[in-house]
Amino acid sequence: MRRTHRLWAALLAAVLLLAACGGGERTRPDYMLYFLPAGEKLQGSALDWEPYSGGEDPSPEDLLEALLAGPTQEELASPFPRGVSLRSCDWDEEEPGVLQVTLSEQYGALTDISLTLADYCIVLTLSQLDGVEAVEIRSGGHNTGYRGNQRLQAEEALLWDSLIVQQVSGEETFS
Amino acid sequence: MAAPKRNKVPFFSSLQTKYALSYLAIFAVVLLLLNTYPVLASQDLLFASKRDSLKSQTAVMSSALMELETLTADQVTRVMSMLDSMGLDRILVTDPSGLVLYDSTQAESGDGTDGEESAPPEEEPQDQYALYQEVVYALEGNDVFFSRYADSCFISTAASPIVYRGMVIGSIYILELDEAQGELLLSLQQNLRYISLVIAGVTLVMSAFFSKMLTARIAALLRAIRIVGEGEYGHRLQPVGRDEMAQLAEEFNHLTDRLQTTEEVRRRFVSDASHELKTPLASIRLLADSILQTDKMDPETVRDFVSDIGREADRLTRITEHLLALTRLDSLPAGRTEPVDLARVTERVLSMLAPVADAAGVTLESSCKSGCVVRATEDELYQVAYNLVENAIKYNFAGGRVFLSVYREKDQVLLEVEDTGIGIPEEDLPKVFNRFYRVDKARSREAGGTGLGLSIVRDTVRRHGGWVTARPRAAGGSIFTVGFPQYQPAEEEGKEAI
Numbered sequence: 324m325r326r327t328h329r330l331w332a333a334l335l336a337a338v339l340l341l342a343a344c345g346g347g348e349r350t351r352p353d354y355m356l357y358f359l360p361a362g363e364k365l366q367g368s369a370l371d372w373e374p375y376s377g378g379e380d381p382s383p384e385d386l387l388e389a390l391l392a393g394p395t396q397e398e399l400a401s402p403f404p405r406g407v408s409l410r411s412c413d414w415d416e417e418e419p420g421v422l423q424v425t426l427s428e429q430y431g432a433l434t435d436i437s438l439t440l441a442d443y444c445i446v447l448t449l450s451q452l453d454g455v456e457a458v459e460i461r462s463g464g465h466n467t468g469y470r471g472n473q474r475l476q477a478e479e480a481l482l483w484d485s486l487i488v489q490q491v492s493g494e495e496t497f498s
Numbered sequence: 499m500a501a502p503k504r505n506k507v508p509f510f511s512s513l514q515t516k517y518a519l520s521y522l523a524i525f526a527v528v529l530l531l532l533n534t535y536p537v538l539a540s541q542d543l544l545f546a547s548k549r550d551s552l553k554s555q556t557a558v559m560s561s562a563l564m565e566l567e568t569l570t571a572d573q574v575t576r577v578m579s580m581l582d583s584m585g586l587d588r589i590l591v592t593d594p595s596g597l598v599l600y601d602s603t604q605a606e607s608g609d610g611t612d613g614e615e616s617a618p619p620e621e622e623p624q625d626q627y628a629l630y631q632e633v634v635y636a637l638e639g640n641d642v643f644f645s646r647y648a649d650s651c652f653i654s655t656a657a658s659p660i661v662y663r664g665m666v667i668g669s670i671y672i673l674e675l676d677e678a679q680g681e682l683l684l685s686l687q688q689n690l691r692y693i694s695l696v697i698a699g700v701t702l703v704m705s706a707f708f709s710k711m712l713t714a715r716i717a718a719l720l721r722a723i724r725i726v727g728e729g730e731y732g733h734r735l736q737p738v739g740r741d742e743m744a745q746l747a748e749e750f751n752h753l754t755d756r757l758q759t760t761e762e763v764r765r766r767f768v769s770d771a772s773h774e775l776k777t778p779l780a781s782i783r784l785l786a787d788s789i790l791q792t793d794k795m796d797p798e799t800v801r802d803f804v805s806d807i808g809r810e811a812d813r814l815t816r817i818t819e820h821l822l823a824l825t826r827l828d829s830l831p832a833g834r835t836e837p838v839d840l841a842r843v844t845e846r847v848l849s850m851l852a853p854v855a856d857a858a859g860v861t862l863e864s865s866c867k868s869g870c871v872v873r874a875t876e877d878e879l880y881q882v883a884y885n886l887v888e889n890a891i892k893y894n895f896a897g898g899r900v901f902l903s904v905y906r907e908k909d910q911v912l913l914e915v916e917d918t919g920i921g922i923p924e925e926d927l928p929k930v931f932n933r934f935y936r937v938d939k940a941r942s943r944e945a946g947g948t949g950l951g952l953s954i955v956r957d958t959v960r961r962h963g964g965w966v967t968a969r970p971r972a973a974g975g976s977i978f979t980v981g982f983p984q985y986q987p988a989e990e991e992g993k994e995a996i
Contacts, residue, residue: 353719358603360631364631364633365635365642365644366630366631366632366644366646366655367630367631368629368630368631369629369630369631369634369954370629371632371890434594435594435595435596435637436595436596436633436634436637436638437595439595439596439597439627439629440629440634441627443627443629463681472624472625479625479627480625480626480627480629481598481626481627481628481629481630481813482629483630484588484655484673486587486588486603486673486675487673487675488655490648490649490651490653490675491649491653
């Protein structure tokens with residue numbers, strides 16, 4: 324009889340635990356580092372994030388260094404080629420709000436969608452900082468020629484199909 | 499006798515709960531299958547149908563767009579305007595970097611075909627990049643399809659690369675939100691849920707009813723066993739139906755019948771035996787007291803008293819011997835049997851009892867046929883014949899006659915003892931084989947009877963598959979007939995061979 328009670332108690336605990344786990348949702352930290360999902364994900368956003376684990380008020384350089392160091396979580400992958408490093412990160416003197424990021428030459432190996440993904444990992448990460456409205460990314464001191472617009476903004480990145488978000492959550496917008 | 503302690507059966511250990519839970523468990527599995535399998539199967543069918551449909555649509559659009567060497571927003575918009583949107587909610591065309599060149603939702607809102615002035619669009623960036631997994635996979639050269647069912651809607655996306663001369667020049671992404679099919683599936687789910695609820699309710703009631711019905715009969719049997727266990731042997735069950743429980747009730751009744759009979763016989767036997775043993779003991783005590791307490795008793799009277807004490811002691815010995823014989827018949831298995839000629843055994847009995855008959859003035863006559871062989875032990879057959887002939891002599895008149903015959907009738911061997919004695923009243927005939935039963939007690943004791951001789955005859959005869967009857971003789975006296983199955987040598991050999 325006592326054994327039966329124990330079994331019921333264990334079953335109840337398991338159900339409660341599953342319920343608790345099932346309802347979990349990631350809370351957004353103050354700063355996020357954007358990377359690529361590592362698994363075989365077929366649908367949804369092509370970018371994912373992990374929390375920035377540095378200080379409370381990071382500088383753009385701090386965020387960029389953390390980004391280039393790669394993700395700490397196994398479910399994420401870095402969009403940057405091996406050996407990419409930060410050369411400089413300065414505010415545009417003529418246009419306030421524009422951050423000019425210069426990376427090493429290895430960044431220039433990226434093209435097409437790989438470049439876009441890497442670009443917006445940087446842009447979305449840096450745009451969390453106050454005052455950052457746009458980001459210009461250079462490779463070895465040169466603009467990437469085949470990029471139509473050199474000044475990249477976070478709003479340009481469509482991470483979710485708004486119609487799907489609207490259908491699932493009933494919300495008009497999704498950020 | 500104290501009633502045995504009865505523990506109350508715990509709720510979850512009771513048979514009723516177990517039966518009810520078994521029914522419920524079975525139906526729960528059935529309901530679970532009913533609520534999952536059809537829905538999942540329908541979902542899979544719809545997913546497959548959507549995959550084929552969306553893939554073919556992306557293929558059509560992709561082939562239309564691959565005519566363009568390079569993709570520009572204007573060219574793509576021109577081509578797409580010529581294609582039917584085919585009920586899709588969104589169509590996106592991107593260049594190799596994921597830049598959106600065409601978005602059907604923006605194209606539609608910009609048309610203003612209904613003539614109404616549309617609200618000014620929110621400030622949107624000039625360039626937009628579709629950073630969807632589907633687009634990324636498509637730009638890597640793969641066809642992608644994904645569909646899921648959420649909030650009563652099928653959300654399906656598909657993407658394909660646009661390839662020109664082996665080069666990926668862009669991708670096409672389509673989205674379909676199918677609420678109609680979703681509603682259909684939801685209504686199927688709801689209907690199944692309602693049906694399941696009804697079935698669950700009915701099952702709950704039925705399982706309670708059936709388990710109660712089944713266990714009620716077990717409970718009745720348990721109650722009956724307890725009642726009989728407390729000594730009320732007359733309690734019986736009423737079998738209902740023809741199932742195993744009814745058979746169990748019938749078996750219980752048979753068992754109780756036998757128990758009741760055995761108990762009655764035991765009580766009567768103990769009572770009779772006590773009484774029979776007490777009588778000679780009381781006589782012995784009385785005679786001994788008389789000798790002890792009477793001064794100067796003349797030797798002749800003392801001799802008479804001592805002689806009476808000896809006679810009573812002999813009676814006690816006979817009673818105890820007969821009781822032992824009956825106990826042996828009750829408890830011990832039959833000894834090693836053999837073919838015995840009944841005629842030969844009865845001749846021995848007659849020669850043994852001839853002096854007794856002479857002393858009583860009774861004539862013994864016999865007629866024994868040859869070949870009357872039965873399978874038994876010779877000693878037991880001797881005892882049967884001896885008891886019957888001795889009784890016939892004892893309860894006869896001086897000058898009376900005892901006629902003994904052994905003969906065959908069909909497949910039986912019969913032993914018949916006929917006397918011209920005092921006879922047995924009709925109403926006493928069924929009881930004469932009972933232990934300690936005497937028709938005339940005074941005469942029986944006087945004749946040295948114990949009231950057990952005929953019981954021994956009956957038990958011995960039955961032990962060898964035979965029977966015994968008593969009936970009055972028309973001209974006065976009684977006839978006792980004993981029947982045994984005739985020994986069949988061929989049959990016996992056949993059995994041995996088998």
